[in-house]
Structure formats: structure tokens, C-alpha cells
Amino acid sequence: MMICCLNPDCSNPLNPNGKKLCRTCDTPLVPLLRNRFRIIQVLSDEGGFGRTYLAEDIDKLSERCVIKQLAPRVQGTWALNKAIELFEKEAQRLQELGAHPQIPTLLAYFEQDNYLYLVQQFIDGQNLFMELQQKKKYNPSEIKEILLDLLPVLKFIHEQGVIHRDIKPQNIIRRRTSLSSKTVVSGTTGNLVLIDFGSAKQLTTKAQMNIGTSIGSQGYSPIEQIKDGAAYPASDLFSLGATCFHLLTGVSPFKLWTEHGYSWVNNWQQYLKSPITEELTQILDKLLHKDTQHRYKSANEVLADLFIKQQPQAKSTAVTPTNHITKLLTTQLPTVSKPYIFLRNSLLVASVMILFGSGKFWYQQLRRLEMRISASFSQPNSSAANREAIFNQRTQDPLGNFLLVSTIRGYPNSIVSVAISPDGKTIASNSNDTIKLLSLVTGQEIYTFSGHTNIVNIISFSPDGQILVSGSKDRTIKIWNLATGQQIRTLERHTNSVHTLAFSHDGSILADGSDDNTIKLWNLATGDEIRTLTGHSDWVRSVAFSPNNYTLASGSFDKTIKLWNLETGQQIHTLEGHSGKVTSVAFSPDGKILASGSFDKTIKLWSLVTGQQIRTLEGHSDGIQSLTFSSDGKTLVSGGDDKTIKIWQTSL
Secondary structure: OEEEOOOOOOOOOEEEOOOOEOOOOOOEOOOOEOOOEEEEEEEEEOOOOOEEEEEEEHHHOOEEEEEEEEOOOOOOHHHHHHHHHHHHHHHHHHHHHOOOOOOOOEEEEEEEOOEEEEEEEOOOEEEHHHHHHHHOOOOHHHHHHHHHHHHHHHHHHHHOOEEOOOOOHHHEEEEEOOOOOOEOOOOOOOOEEEOOOOOOEEOOOOOOOOOOOOOOOEOOEOHHHHHHOOOOHHHHHHHHHHHHHHHHHOOOHHHHHHHHHHHHHHHHHHHOOOOEEHHHHHHHHHHOOOOHHHOOOOHHHHHHHHHHHOOOOOOOOEEOHHHHHHHHHOOOOOOOOOOOOOOOOOOOOHHHHOOOOOOOOHHHHHHHOOOOOEEOOOOOOOOHHHHHOOOOOOOOOOOOOEEEEEEEOOOOOOOOOEEEOOOOOEEEEEEOOEEEEEEOOOOOEEEEEEOOOOOEEEEEEOOOOOEEEEEEOOOOEEEEEOOOOEEEEEEOOOOOOEEEEEEOOOOOEEEEEEOOOOEEEEEOOOOOEEEEEOOOOOOEEEEEEOOOOOEEEEEEOOOEEEEEEOOOOOEEEEEEOOOOOEEEEEEOOOOOEEEEEEOOOEEEEEEOOOOOEEEEEEOOOOOEEEEEEOOOOOEEEEEEOOOOEEEEEEOO
């Protein structure tokens, strides 16, 4: 008999029975937790948040159980309290839902030696991911059995007001039967058990998450979870559909998501290796629909379709992958207003978006977000409510008071352009010759967009969120339709690299700035050049329209900022004060403030009423490359050569 060390940092926790101290780390050994549970072995290491153990309950004739240990090694009181809160919520979920035979029962929840422990029923079997490794793929009949087995479980938890939010093969265990030690692959309904409620969220009208909140697993989680942190019963149904797709095809949704974003759900049939019935195709289509309005709303709806389509009169027609590909190629793609839809050839930076198959809760988001979205607050002991409301709170501070909210790390190259979408939910930023989209709500990277033949210097959303423009070292400007992912046109008139772009507020005019020292104005409807502005003595690195479209501001390597009359093309004023090259300018939404960023590592705020400098913001350790205000003026975002994005809160 061996005894297991409970030090989560111990590299070799198993010890001979009778030892008092761990032979590896000298930690005192605990023969029985709470004088009841004997730890047998480590099941998984949660990387900084404790471990999960297999144990025996001596009060129940040494019946096996699973014990989760919470021993978070995190910095800051808030992070620790959040980890404890989520751990307690998982225990509460199991207590509320464990009466269901297909959900593990909570056996105990307690604290011992400064660690928290959650004890739950041990499910004897293996998860569907492990089963898939042995089977390679499932046939359509087995997929129907899985749906019929799990949908009543989802119906139950949704009726209790809970959304699981992390359904995937790893979190579904098939029980072993008492008749054999072999895992049953098909047969009696009720064999499947849904585990891991660490990500579960109490059902509300809109379960909105804050930056850094655990939201599930990419590929299996729908876009509303990844982008907005929202979760509904329909969200779990998408995850169930993605799980069935994985089991049916053997193709990982996570892999497809990293390569294609959410576009894979529009043509998932191409990955089928053998025909399936039209009925099952229609059900999976509706489960996997990107738009919640067209997705199944409840487990009952899916069950109803399953039962109807299983009736004898429901004619089954074999559908081959080839037939579906043909259909997709001739079907009109829907027009949507979201700026992140249908971006092709999306790539995921692994160091930023690593996902772990254990599907746990709080530690999952810290390990997953290796970009480390680290919140900083001016009041270290402020309440959780105040911290969580920091993006939406309107303060009464005087004009010009800014607060650093978050720093996003993990970019391999200098960030030279950032832009916030008109709906305020997405940040776009460049990384070499690609464009990355990041959710401001969840902190998750959504897509990567490729197209230019050289480094992308600048990106900008159109006011209606339908168009993205990008300027490049390849001397061109590309205009993209974000609803279809297609390039609209390429503008080619500059003799040197294009480094700055801006839309007029009515979306009709595009202004750019180039290393040929000029500014060009373009008619977006026709692609024709309207006017060229000259006056800077060095590279033009930033342009911005005033909210009333009367004035254009430009920043240059000549260390000046120029204000231009758009109607006449004449200079109005020159602002001087930076000691380094001016790389970015941005108007506040009310048109009263102009922000400028420079190689001198500072951001300067200028009053457009008086033409005077208001304040200098310091925080970057290298030159500022880009600035942008959110549409409500509450947030200023800056990116620089120190490879960070800084988010400032303002009460402008």
C-alpha cells in the first residue's frame, strides 16, 4: 500500500505506507483526509491550482471516489478569491445536480491544511475522447444513441437553470457495465455521464463574462461564448453538435477552429468519410449553426426531431460529402454585421490560446490565456463588483483622468496598429503580415486574417463595422468585406509604404498617410483619388478625421501634428511638443480632445478648443505605435514597441 503526498508541487508524490514525511519533498504525509478518504494516486496535475486524485472512502467499504484539490499558486487576493469562488460553485452545482444518475454525486466539500477539497463520485469507465482513440470514428447509429443519451441530461440541467459550457468528448464518460470489465460502446441508454461542472454558469438572460473568465473550449464552444462570454442552452447544444461531429469524423473541432475559425461549421459535411442520413445531417446542421437564432433552442427540440425522423415513414436518403460540397458552393452566404465573421485562413497562436483537455475551470482560463491579460487597479482592495464593472462604470473624476485597466502580452512582434470595432467588443491588431482579432469581453483571440504580401502597418474598421481596410509595406491599401471575407479592391497610388488609414465618420472617404510624405483622400464608393495633401517634411504615420468630418489630423516623423481643412485641403494649425517622431493621433468621440503618441514613449492629450496640451500619459517602456478611442470615449487603447497593449479608462 502506498501513501500519496498532497503537496501539489511534489514531483514524485507516491510513498511507501508508514512514512511520516514525503521522501521527495519532506511534506508531512496525510494517511486519511478528513479521517475518511485514502488517496491512492494522482489522476491529473492542474498546473498551479492543485491536483485531482483517485481515492478510497473507508466509510463506504473503500469505495472509490475522485478528489479535487484547490491549492492555487496565484498572485493577488482577487485571483485567489476568484479561484475559491469558482471551486465552491462547482461543489454547489454538483450538490444541486448530482441527484441525476448521469451526473457525478457530491460526496464532501471541506478545507484541510489550507487546501480546499471537493469529493465526488467516481465514474468507472473512460471518456469518449479516449474511446475515440480506440475506435477511430463512430457510425451514425452510435451518434444517435449518444444524442438520445445526453439530451435528457442537458434538458435536466437547463431546467435547473445551469449551463454546462464545456461539453466535449473529454467531459463525457461511458460507464463500464457490471457484466464486463470492457467498456460498452453502444447499447443501453444511460451509460453516458456528463462530468466537470467547473465551467458551469447559472442561467440568466445573458450570462455575460468579464475579461479572463473561463468560457469553455475553442472549437467546441460557440461564438457567443468565445467572443462575448454569453451562454445559453443553445450554447450547450452547439457543443454537443461539435462533439458528435468529432466522434463521427475523427476530425478535431479545435484543429478546424485554429485553421478556419467558425467557417468550418458551414461545410462540416466535407469531412465525412462515409455517407450519413439526411435526417442526421439536418440535425447536426441545426446544432452547429453559428447564429443562435437558427440553432436549436432546447434539448426538447432536438429530441423531438430525433423521434420524428426515426419514424418508419421518415425516408432516409444517403448523403455523400461530395453532394454537400456542391450544395455549399452554390448557396448564398448570409449577410451579417459582425466584423469577425467568415475570416478565412485564420491561424491561432499556440502560446496565446493553449487549451487543455481536462476541462477544469478557473485554472483553465489562466493556463489558456498565456497572453496573460493582467488587470491592474488603482485601489488594490476594491470590491469585486467595482472591478468587474470597470469597463462600464462612468466615473465622476475630472476631465483627463485615466486608469490603466489591462495589459495584454504574448505578441511575438511589435504592435504597430490597434483598432476597436464600432460595437466596442473587438480589438483588431497587426502582427507582421497578419491581422488578429481579440474579444474585449472575454479576452480571447478570435481570428487571424491574412492577405498582404508584406508587413501590415495599419488597420481600421469602417463606421458600420462592415469593412476592414489595411495598409501595408507593399505600398497598397486593401479593402475587405468582413461579411464574406472577400477583398473588395486594392488601392495603388503611393510610391512608398502606407502606414496610416482612417475613415470619415460617414464612411464615404478614406484618408491614408505614406512614407512618401503625403496624405491621400479616396472615394470609397468608386476607389478614385479625391485629393493629395502635402506639407509634412517627413513620413506621415497617422491620420484621423474629427467627429464632424471638417478636420483631418496627421502625425509625422517631423515631430509635428498638422490639422487640415478637409473642404479646402489647407493647413489649419501645427501642434508641436513631442520630442520624438509622432506615430499616432486620435480624436475623442466628442471632438474636444486629440491624443497623440510618439517615439518619446508618451501619449499627449491636446485641447482642440484652445490648441494647448492638457496632459502627458506615461506607462509604455518603448515608443508608442498606435492609439484609438472606444466609440463611447471611455477607453483609450495604446500599442507600442514594448510589445504590449495598454488599456486606459477615461471619463472624457
